[in-house]
Amino acid sequence: MSGRPLLNRRLDGLGTTIFAEMSALALATGAINLGQGFPDTDGPEAIREAAVRALRDGRGNQYPPGMGVPELRTAIADHQRRFYGLSFDPDTEVLVTAGATEAIAAAMLALLEPGDEVIAFEPFYDSYAASIAMAGGVRVPLTLRAPDFRPDLDALRAAVTPRTRLLLLNSPHNPTGMVLTGDELTAIAELAVERDLLVVTDEVYEHLVFDGGAHTPLISLPGMRDRTVSISSAGKTFSFTGWKVGWVTASAPLVAAVRTSKQFLTYVASGPFQYAIAEALRLPDDYFTAFRDDLQAKRDLLADGLTTAGFEVYRPQGTYFITTDIAALGEKDALAFCRSLPERCGVVAVPNSVFYDHPDAGRTQVRFASCKQHAVLAEASSRLQRLES
């Protein structure tokens, strides 16, 4: 075989993710897996049955339209109006994707050219680096620092260069649970307008903002409607992460650009599930409130357990995750700690250090997923108490 490695060298180091390693450990040791961000309880039965009906009625069993089925595009537009007062044309400003992951990859491949710089918060969600690299872009990290993980807006301003093409923002933020404030959003929007930048926003945790807070899409701010590609998905909001139904809402020219690369990544996906998610998006407000309250209670349960076990807990404002610091436990290295944790007390977590370009900033940070059943979180908490000794 030719001397060159098989894998495109832009993708060096992105071969396997920490999740694969940690899930294998969970399986091998029988540990409770708080490493991966998916719930251990499926979403509403009514929505599952909507998928069954679609399958049996033959809706979505064959290729849906490239933009997504009209029922879902309309439901997405209605959702944006209902929750944010935003108005999108379902025919030209809404695009259905194979989860937020495909939307992010398609946005990077469509909007970037080789050498373009992309500023993103680190720690990063792990597909960002790969998507930027596949597009030949250069990632410029803006480090969120403990204990509160607020973005440093001066550093952001200073990071913009003539080669900056876009900001890739995630709020509520995985893994820190940081939720951008109104003032931060305003400052970011002003900067984007002033420096004429595109912004891609990953809002998959939009319905998981706790403590009475609310998610505000950046695209709703002045000057942002035509320069923002807003991305979300059904996986987290409706607890069906396996269905992979995501979407983009943006101006028609930006949707057209993202659709161009998207149509060649998967073409279409998730046929029957598109119909089911169209119904899910129309669930009454009670659903969304109860879902958020449940996840907030789970956050509280696990956060308390982690605190008692001796972790420093950075209480998240949203998402599925809790970031902790293990220095208080006398630990120095998150990766080594996570590799030993299943053995030591039967719990799997992931090291945040792997989500940084500057691993030192997250050297002692460990992330736990709180999107599991109360009993599971209680059991994990009690197992973690064994660490103190």
Added chain:
Amino acid sequence: MPARPPLNRSLDGFGTTIFAEMSALALATGAINLGQGFPDTDGPESVREAAVRALRDGRGNQYPPGMGVPELRTAVAKHQRRFYGLDPDPDTQVLVTAGATEAIAAAMLALLEPGDEVIAFEPFYDSYAACIAMAGGVRVPLTLRAPDFRPDLDALRAAVTPRTRLLLLNSPHNPTGTVLTPAELSAIAELAVERDLLVVTDEVYEHLAFDGTHIPLASLPGMHDRTVSISSAGKTFSFTGWKVGWVKPFSPAYWTLAA
């Protein structure tokens, strides 16, 4: 808005596919749509009911493993054995994808670096050109000509340059229906070995070879370790909307685009 057009200029001209335009025409005129390649009858009820059971039993409602669920990887491996006598390891040599389309995109993005040349039959299935472009590759067409659309093997040999990274082959071929013969497959395999090329084979119509049989290029001497075989369930089982595809890559060092 930045003055530069939103779309990466290497994707110029890929904006809308002919299928979108023709389907819109079909809708507007009420014409019978023989433009798009999907059946108007769903696949077997028992397969559909298997999907219903999985939904109701909570199998696959949350993120499956990145390589695909073990049940499907094992079934793909068995299918390769049953029909072609091939023996891929379901744990390391089978990868489940969101249709063949994603497998093709992932293969191009993983295997190509900017400037690499890719030889493919034209007429092309429409995602090939775009995937090669997204990866920064250069496409080199090998024209299949009427009336019989056989590949010109001398032209193929002449098209290989030191920059050729891979051959992207499709048989049974959309849109011409060409099915490569054993002699053609042998010649292609010999060339790939001689010039040390990777080969990506799109075999989504593997069960639709009429008056003959489909032979995977990966089964030929010297090809196992240099071929990425791609297929999918959409055409074979008449559920194109489910988007279940798979890859039999030669190596686990293979990047997948999405779960």
